[in-house]
Amino acid sequence: METTSLEALRDEYERLKREINYHNYRYHVLDSPLISDYEFDRLMARLREIEAAHPDWVTPDSPSQRSGGPPLERFNKVRHPRPILSLANAFTLDDVRAWYERLVRLDERVRQADFVVEPKIDGLTVVLHYHNGQFVLGATRGDGEVGEDITANLRTVRALPLRIPVQESAPKPPERLVVRGEAFITIKDFEELNRRLIEAGEKPYLNPRNTAAGSLRQLDPSLTASRPLTLLTYAIVDASDSVPTTQWETLQYLKELGFPVTKDAEYCADLEAVLDACARWLDKRDTLPFEADGIVIKINDLRLQDSLGVVGKDPRGMLAFKFPAREVSTILRDIEVSVGRTGVLTPTAVLEPVEIGGVIVKQATLHNFDYIAEKDIRIGDRVLVKRAGDVIPYVVGPIVEARTGQERIFEPPQTCPACGQPVQHYEGEVAWYCVNAACPAQIIRNVEHFVSRSAMDITGLGIKIVEQLVKKGLVHDVADLYYLTKADLLTLEGFADKKADNILRAIEASKSRPLARLINALGIHGVGEVMAATLAGIYPDLDALSQATEEELQQIEGIGPNIAQSIVDWFSRPTNRKVLEKLKAAGVWPVEKKQVAPEVPLPLAGLTFVVTGTLKRFSREEVKEYIQSHGGKVSESVSRNTSYLIVGENPGSKLERARALGVPILTEEELIAMVEHSSARSQ
């Protein structure tokens, strides 16, 4: 090697050591990492590569020679009875085979060895001391030799037995027993914790691991107690009496004593079984209730394992097989907003391209504008991006500690990115909408809805044809359908005389549809079939409807302030008015004879309703307004005072509760029937 490149390598090595030591400090001491574990592991892998080529460069202060971080000053120190070691990593099945081959060369007995594989819980190592069955001391790993005394905090962890054996019938433990385990937060509890924080207007946590670590290292145990920490144990560090000599028996033994032990450990008779388990676990990882970053492969015979010794901080007889990365950090360059087919504005993260689990990711979802605000995600932030299974990559949140001050707060746009028209927000909904009937981003869907069975019912105009019409520029809004000529249609793929004639005839026939269908066909937010029929019963034509005020509309049964606002807003938009003019000019202008609505007592007066699941004819907002306008009350939760539960598709836990309380259950059809029946009766 030339001297210059050797010097450069040496520089890189020194730089890496500094960088890794800094990230170790952020992760282990501050519980506040700046990069993802995946990126950290890559730095470590590079360091090891250099050290393998230049063993003479390695000094005791190299991160490869140390485990964890030094204990914090504010805690009492605990010297571990034996070093609390780390694990070497494998990223491929070949790495696992190579590990095995190395061991066999070192000790022939490994050829006969059996193994245990366990999920590698992404939490915090804890070392638990028991004296005469009493929990007397609990420590963090610290630097592997000396940890922090967090006994008071660990006492608040419910899964930790304060006295063993938990069951009288179990064997009596040795007088002194030191057990190693992992403290962590389950994915479900973590999400629940974040949900509560967001509700309270506080900032959510970024990941379960650092939340668990931070929670256990609080000076105030009552803070720890308020966090949903749990525990799994997997090893005996030290004992004053004889204890099992295999890993498999150790797990059974710990369980007998009353310690929490994973249900997912597997016994493997040989290397083939281990490799098979590694492959299976790549899918199985998602079934775990906690985050796991891999599985740990352990030689079952603990004496053999011990005799193989340690390299740096890693015992030779164990290996971590790491799952492909799912979370990587990168820079959020920009936030782009697009409008979907339903008119919903959706923000997308434009990322500095980054590899996650073998795929280059350049974009990720940010869900909606509320999400960006709740997580305080800013343009220019270093963000964590997650890509798991088939899920579209999404931004987990910003790494606030990495901010430079150059980040920009994102403001949701006031206008639609596709058509430039002002966007609309509805009370109680997260989304922002473009409600322009001529918005190019929504035209295909608008036309599809317009021609559908429950709207203008234009038979033969399927999705493929609608797409062609829009793409060829023959249709810019729904009114254009009535200006199509036979010549236009014949330019479409697969069209001959007869097909064109049929479609023109169907379009012509739709002109005589009743007003209710036309109102439904316009696709006004919050106005479905039921509401359209109500409106058509009151207003003779679209001119009359377009002049209705919000106050006036709110007098109508089934219409509350949101839908009233949505209707008035729709008719006030110049682009939508133009569509109406074109419809009128084409003769699509049904007129209803006006009925005089008699005074009727409200049919749902005195009743309280709760709704669960997705309804077919109403949105949540609509059904609420429908019930309220008919005199009923709507409540969020089922109680003894609930008169009826309205059930849609995929109902939630409210259904079980209603059944338990004997609350009668209705479908939405039954609700409508109830209203109409009692209206008819009272007339």
Ligand SMILES: NC(=O)c1ccc[n+]([C@@H]2O[C@H](COP(=O)([O-])OP(=O)(O)OC[C@H]3O[C@@H](n4cnc5c(N)ncnc54)[C@H](O)[C@@H]3O)[C@@H](O)[C@H]2O)c1
């Ligand atoms: N993002 C960062 O800046 C940063 C910095 C430092 C370290 N890290 C991360 O921290 C980890 C390195 O820490 P490490 O030295 O503890 O190594 P490790 O996490 O790779 O492996 C060892 C640890 O695995 C845990 N473990 C979980 N389940 C186990 C089981 N069933 N059997 C045995 N052990 C089990 C133990 O706590 C043990 O300490 C890596 O994941 C690394 O990416 C990240």
Ligand SMILES: [Zn+2]
């Ligand atoms: Zn638009």
